[in-house]
Amino acid sequence: MLRKILATLAGLVAASFAVGLVQQLGHYLYPLPAGTDPNDPEAIKNYVQTAPFMAIFFVIISYAAGALTAGFVSTLVANDRKKTYAAILGIVFLITSIYMMITIPSPIWFWILGIAVWGLVFVGWKMAVSLKKSN
Template identity: 75%
Template sequence: MMIKKIVAVVAGILLTSVAVGLVQQLGHYLYPLPSGTDPNEPEAIKKYVENAPFMAIFFVIISYAVGALVGGFVSTKIANDGKKIYALIIGILFLFTSIYMMVTIPSPIWFWILGIAVWSLVLLGWKLALNKKNEH
């Protein structure tokens, strides 16, 4: 069913976005921007990233990892046909989004490496969804 496949990708995208957003909110809570920093001002964010504590930046990578797992898992469960294409679509979409963000906000090389590699975790989400399916 084509509709089920579309719903799988759309739900995966939405839940990936929610997961990334929630983890990043936690990061902002634990590592708030310095007072007076406007989060909508690109120059202020660039300056912050240059001097931010490691974990403040690493929370973004954690958010990507959680999002990738959620997206791969949810899309696979909804599609329910065992194919990894849904997870891959989500991973590629968010990979390009992450690259765009890294170009927009200058990031250290370690962030680039992890920020690209972490989206492969959609395949772990896919695999976990398959394993859960086989337990029943």
């Protein structure tokens, strides 16, 4: 039981790190306009309306990195080849993503990709299972 809990927590931490890392890269490549307060929800809402496509798409890329990482790490730590941990993490991050999309109005394409991309937890799961089979 402890290993299952640790698997889920490890996947959560690893995915959060992956999402944050890719989003930091996106912020580096597409910085907020000078004088924009990143802690002001209204300023961020206004920015999203005029932001370059890639600035917003980096968020989707970060979700994809997080999903792959969550599925992969949780499966490796659990060491039982079950999809359960990947599924739990996919649901947790999906709910978080939907909350963020409600909080910061996003274009419809972002909603579609922002929801669909969390299915990649199962690709991460499959990668971990394949790695275990080859060892």
